[in-house]
Amino acid sequence: MTITEAVGELSHRRIRAVVFGLLVGTFLGALDTMIMVTAMRTIADELHGLTMQASVTTAYLIASMIAMPLYGKLSDIYGRKRLYLAAIAVFLAGSLLCALAQSMGQLAVFRAVQGLGGGGLMALALAAIADMVPAEQRTRWQALFGFSFAGASISGPALGGLLAGLDSLLGIDGWRWLFLINLPIGLVTMVVVGRFFTVRTPRTPQPVDFRGAIALAAGLVPLLLLAEQGRELPVTAALLLAAAGVLGLTIFVRVQVRRQDSALLPPKLFRDKAFTLINVVNFLGGVGVFTALAFVPLYLQLVQGLGPTGAGLLMLPQSLATITGSRIVGPLLAKGIHYKHILASGLGLTAVAYLALAFAGPTTPMALITALVLANGIGGGMFFQVVLVVLQDAVDPRDLGVATSLSGFSRQLGGVAGTAVFLSLVFSLAGDRIGGGVDLDDTSFLADLDPRAAAPIVEGFASAMNTVFLSIGLVVVLAAALALSIRPSRKDIQ
Structure with a gap:
């Protein structure tokens, strides 16, 4: 049975039931990401490892990034439901382990376990939508996931800040509830998805590229360790990490070329x-x-x-703006505006926000910071939605699972690289500009320090972040310029 025939047999009520089940899982994955953004400093200070923040963040991202195309490929072979339930189970196991972590090193490892499950939640849900509805209706249905992400985006930062600000809850450290809260939501998700996700999708028998996944991990992990910790490593150790990374990526490329259509990232x-x-x-x-x-x-x-609570509340405008940005993409495409112009506009807004933040400081009015956060959110929302629709439109229906996972894969690869490099850079620059004698692994002392004594430290962090914001802004400017140069080879989206 073809996808078109399968869609023809689905009632509108059945599609809505399936979508509801998928939305619960999407909320779970999105909440876990957003709830951490305002709590990370508190967690890192308590585990005495703020400079290891990049490890915890990138561990989740790299694990989910590598898992995404595997889930896409496996779901093309075995169907979406089985893989989706497996992804939720792994995610919940990782959440429980994270709640038990006693150091930043342990937390990084357990976040990687979470990522192995989280990588399938969004990618498989979006692929299932592509299975069920025709291309001309896909944007409308996929936009519903914006509401699920919206709920997580709105509640996540505030909830993360609130829990992180608690000394304890029911005898357990407040920040550990950031992970424990996933368990009841996850169990509900498994019940809902198991009950309603009954769509049978066409399956394409082919081998799974586990060798490619292992080689990719073997190449990326050493390079990320080098980006994050290279400034503290001996030259010999740094060179060994670089060599291991290059070797791993070289093997990955060779495996992809050899496997062709069955590759993790099909060369075709x-x-x-x-x-x-x-x-x-x-x-x-x-x-x-x-x-x-x-x-x-x-x-x-x-x-x-x-x-953490105040930062969480200030992140709410960005979350709402991201939803707005994703929602305006469909109407703009329907008016015949070329997707590359929408994509470049979204990236342009994000770039402007970063470049403006490069000149902000401790005395910058909060109203201006809020406006820049709004611009960043709208641009990000436009960027997310356009890339997904374009990638799905550019491939054969048999490759929808792989193409959908690629939309998250390449984006998260950028996130992994950017987070590792720029977090490492900001702490390196801050250490140089603040001077010796300050423990950057635990900054909780700033809350009790006299403002005059704290000023040089705050200024050092501000200067370091200004440099990083400028660098990121220039990277996004390049992305916007490249978006304008895209020449579609198959068809434009109307």
């Missing part, structure tokens, strides 16, 4: 120049989108002096 998809360029834009845009989740809350707390 990248023969389309527009498809390849869109993924490059997605990578560079991911640098901007994901680093914002790490840097903006950190900036609000370290430079503007807000607590």
Whole structure:
């Protein structure tokens, strides 16, 4: 049975039931990401490892990024439901382990377990929507996931800040509830998805590229360790990490070329120049989108002096703006505006926000900071939605699972690289500009320090972040310029 025939047999009520089940899972994954953005500083201070923040963040991102195309490929072979339930189960196991972590190193490992499950939640849900509805209706249905993400985006930062601000709840450290809260939601998700996700999708028997996944991980992990900790490593150790990373990526490319259609990232998809360029834009845009989740809350707390709850509340406008940005994409496409212009406009807004933040400081009015956060959110929302629709439109229906997972893969690859490089850079610059004698692994002392004594430290962090914001802004400017150069090879989306 073809996808078109399968869609014909589905009633509107059945589609709504399936979508509801998928929305619950999407909320789970999105909540876990958003709830961490305002709590990370508190967690890192308590586990005495603020400079290891990049490890915890990138561990989740790299695990979910590598898992995404595997879930896409496996779901093309075995169907969506089985893989979706497996993803939720792994995610919940990782959540429980994170709640038990006693160090930043342990937390990084357990976040990677979470990521192995989280990588399937969004990618498989969006692929299922593509299975069920025709392309001309897909944007409307996929936009519903914006509401699920909206709920997580709105509640996540505030809830994360609230829980992180509690000394304890029911005898358990407040921040540990950030992970424990996933358990009841996850159990509900498994029941709902198991009951309603009954769509039978066409299956394409083919081998799974586990070797490619292992080689990709073997290549990326050493390079990320080098980006994050290279400044502290001996030259020999740094060179060994670089060599291991290059070797792993070289093996990955060779495996992909050898396996062709059964590869983790099928080379045939990248023969389309527009498809390849869109993924490059997605990578560079991911640098901007994901680093914002790490840097903006950190900036609000370290430079503007807000607590985790205050930072969470100030992130609400960005969440609402992201929803608005994603919602306006459909109407703009329906009016015949070319997708590359919408994509470039969204990235342009994000770039403007970053470049303006490069000149902000401790005395910058909060109203201006809020306006920049809004611009960043609208641009990010436009970017997310356009890239997804374009990538799905550019491939054969049999490759929808892989193409959908690629929309998250290339974006998160940018997020992993950007977060590792720029968080490492900000702490390196801050250490140089503040001077010796300050423990950057635990900044909780700033709350009790005399403002005059704290001023040089805050200024050092502000200066370091200004440099990083400028660098990220220039990366996003490049992404916007490349978006304008895209020449579609198959068809435009109307």
